[in-house]
Amino acid sequence: MGGKTHADNSAVVEEQKKQAANEAAQEAARQARINTGLRQINYAFQGRPVTTPTAYDWSTFQPTVVKNAAGKVVTPASALPKGYTAIRTTPKGYQAPAATPAAGGAAGSEEPDSALETKAAAPAVPAAAPPQVWAIRGPDGKIYYKGDKFTYNQPTGRTTGGIQPSFYQNYADAYHAYYDPQVAQQYKDARDELTYRLARAGDLTSSAADTETANLAQQNAQNTAMITNQADQAVANLKSNIASEKQKAISQLYATNDPTIAANQATAAVRDISPAPTDLSPLTQLFNVAAIGGANILRNFNNQKLYSEFNQTLPSGGGSGSIVS
Amino acid sequence: MASQAADAFGEMGAQQKQKQAYDDWMRQQDANRAAENAKEQANTAIATGALNQTIRQVGGPAQQAQLTAEQARLSALLQGRDPLTGSTMPAGGTVSSKYGVPAPSTGNAAAPALSDQPAATSNKPIDTSQFQLSGQAQGDPQFQADLAAKINAASQVARSRMAALANLGAYGGSSGGLDRYTTDIFQRSGNVIDRINDFDRGNLAVYNTEQNVNPIQYSYTPSPITGILKSFGSVKL
Numbered sequence: 001m002g003g004k005t006h007a008d009n010s011a012v013v014e015e016q017k018k019q020a021a022n023e024a025a026q027e028a029a030r031q032a033r034i035n036t037g038l039r040q041i042n043y044a045f046q047g048r049p050v051t052t053p054t055a056y057d058w059s060t061f062q063p064t065v066v067k068n069a070a071g072k073v074v075t076p077a078s079a080l081p082k083g084y085t086a087i088r089t090t091p092k093g094y095q096a097p098a099a100t101p102a103a104g105g106a107a108g109s110e111e112p113d114s115a116l117e118t119k120a121a122a123p124a125v126p127a128a129a130p131p132q133v134w135a136i137r138g139p140d141g142k143i144y145y146k147g148d149k150f151t152y153n154q155p156t157g158r159t160t161g162g163i164q165p166s167f168y169q170n171y172a173d174a175y176h177a178y179y180d181p182q183v184a185q186q187y188k189d190a191r192d193e194l195t196y197r198l199a200r201a202g203d204l205t206s207s208a209a210d211t212e213t214a215n216l217a218q219q220n221a222q223n224t225a226m227i228t229n230q231a232d233q234a235v236a237n238l239k240s241n242i243a244s245e246k247q248k249a250i251s252q253l254y255a256t257n258d259p260t261i262a263a264n265q266a267t268a269a270v271r272d273i274s275p276a277p278t279d280l281s282p283l284t285q286l287f288n289v290a291a292i293g294g295a296n297i298l299r300n301f302n303n304q305k306l307y308s309e310f311n312q313t314l315p316s317g318g319g320s321g322s323i324v325s
Numbered sequence: 326m327a328s329q330a331a332d333a334f335g336e337m338g339a340q341q342k343q344k345q346a347y348d349d350w351m352r353q354q355d356a357n358r359a360a361e362n363a364k365e366q367a368n369t370a371i372a373t374g375a376l377n378q379t380i381r382q383v384g385g386p387a388q389q390a391q392l393t394a395e396q397a398r399l400s401a402l403l404q405g406r407d408p409l410t411g412s413t414m415p416a417g418g419t420v421s422s423k424y425g426v427p428a429p430s431t432g433n434a435a436a437p438a439l440s441d442q443p444a445a446t447s448n449k450p451i452d453t454s455q456f457q458l459s460g461q462a463q464g465d466p467q468f469q470a471d472l473a474a475k476i477n478a479a480s481q482v483a484r485s486r487m488a489a490l491a492n493l494g495a496y497g498g499s500s501g502g503l504d505r506y507t508t509d510i511f512q513r514s515g516n517v518i519d520r521i522n523d524f525d526r527g528n529l530a531v532y533n534t535e536q537n538v539n540p541i542q543y544s545y546t547p548s549p550i551t552g553i554l555k556s557f558g559s560v561k562l
Binding site: 220232236 | 331332335336338339342346399402403404406407409410456457458459460461463464465468471472475476478479480482483486487490494498499500502505508509512516519520523524527528530531534535537538539540541542543544545546547548
């Protein structure tokens with residue numbers, strides 16, 4: 001006899017809920033892809049951390065419950081491998097007691113004298129409050145109870161792949177390999193030239209020779225340092241270039257949300273990194289060799305010229321005098 | 326009468342269902358809002374952490390420490406390749422310490438004044454024979470002593486100029502100079518903040534969609550018999 005209650009828009013609401021759930025799942029997947037992509041880009045540029053399987057040492061597991069200022073309970077996860085968390089959970093193998101009280105403790109396999117167990121794990125446990133023990137939850141969600149053997153990947157601090165410091169060192173070495181011989185050759189030429197000039201002037205072991213020899217050595221040191229400085233600046237440019245390539249890979253990751261493309265881009269960038277073309281033109285003349293004896297040569301030349309001119313003005317055959325310069 | 330009562334109960338039931346639907350919708354909206362707030366707070370904490378780390382690393386003390394370390398590294402590098410100013414390699418120098426990424430400075434180290442002496446090169450007496458020109462080995466002792474003195478003086482001048490060059494390069498231009506140091510730091514934190522912003526935008530879009538989910542609307546349709554009976558009841562015989 002009565003009427004009927006019905007939902008007018010249940011189909012629409014269901015569809016809206018589906019869309020919201022679908023969008024949430026897609027967004028979560030997208031964020032996971034971006035995280036994966038960023039990790040792969042970092043691996044490509046900075047190298048993948050090298051880890052070694054290590055058995056977990058339970059003696060280091062001493063978690064405590066503390067309350068922060070807001071009264072919230074926090075569990076410090078000290079001495080836990082990265083990705084693992086300390087949790088409070090029911091004992092291993094625990095099953096909720098039946099109608100009868102669980103005298104003698106819960107059916108867990110935890111050791112009764114465990115310091116990690118709560119006092120609530122003792123005999124009379126209300127059914128509503130099961131005993132709690134400390135345990136470790138792995139990154140995969142698996143729970144490890146005290147004494148359970150498991151291994152985790154312990155970082156060694158080393159990395160494999162990526163762009164290692166030796167890459168920059170090799171670049172700087174190549175820079176030196178190109179320029180150092182030029183500096184050395186110019187230094188040798190300058191020393192030879194200075195030796196000739198000093199020898200011609202008869203000043204090879206004079207105080208002036210000391211000065212010029214030390215001056216050349218100083219110029220050589222400064223020129224060598226200049227090349228080293230330029231090599232270091234070239235390394236700086238190379239680092240900027242690589243950082244720029246990494247940013248491009250990250251931008252592509254955000255544009256595509258595809259970690260595979262981002263990883264390929266990063267790998268290609270690392271493989272094809274071409275340093276900004278360095279000015280590898282040959283060095284100009286780096287050393288200034290002092291003009292030694294040049295003044296004497298000029299003076300002698302002028303004297304001789306004056307003497308010749310003066311001699312030609314003398315009357316021929318007149319007397320036997322001579323000019324002594 | 327019976328049908329009218331049934332309709333009255335039916336409407337009450339519909340109202341209750343509607344109220345329940347609204348309550349459910351409100352609870353779901355509250356949960357969505359709380360979840361979004363939690364995500365946003367977590368993301369904000371990460372972004373703030375990155376920002377704070379950047380502020381620490383680009384702060385005055387940290388930059389001063391980095392500058393000092395880079396000056397020392399560069400000074401040793403510049404002086405270490407020439408026999409006049411140092412040994413052939415910086416003492417204890419390794420590949421990674423020469424061109425590796427500089428370790429983040431703590432910002433607590435006091436900044437010592439940079440001397441014009443090489444930071445990590447040996448200070449053994451300079452062998453002047455390697456700088457002598459051909460024929461100078463036959464020079465008398467006075468010449469040799471004079472040459473040694475001038476070589477030493479030249480060494481001091483060269484070291485001083487290299488230290489000055491290292492000072493200059495450490496501010497910007499060198500592979501670990503302040504320009505690269507700060508650029509790296511801003512780039513690292515910028516990447517973190519960009520990622521968080523991107524995730525926040527995505528989360529917000531999801532939240533907006535969740536907000537647009539409507540509550541279920543219930544309505545009550547009275548029984549047609551009631552209407553017929555009503556019309557009968559209104560007929561005047």
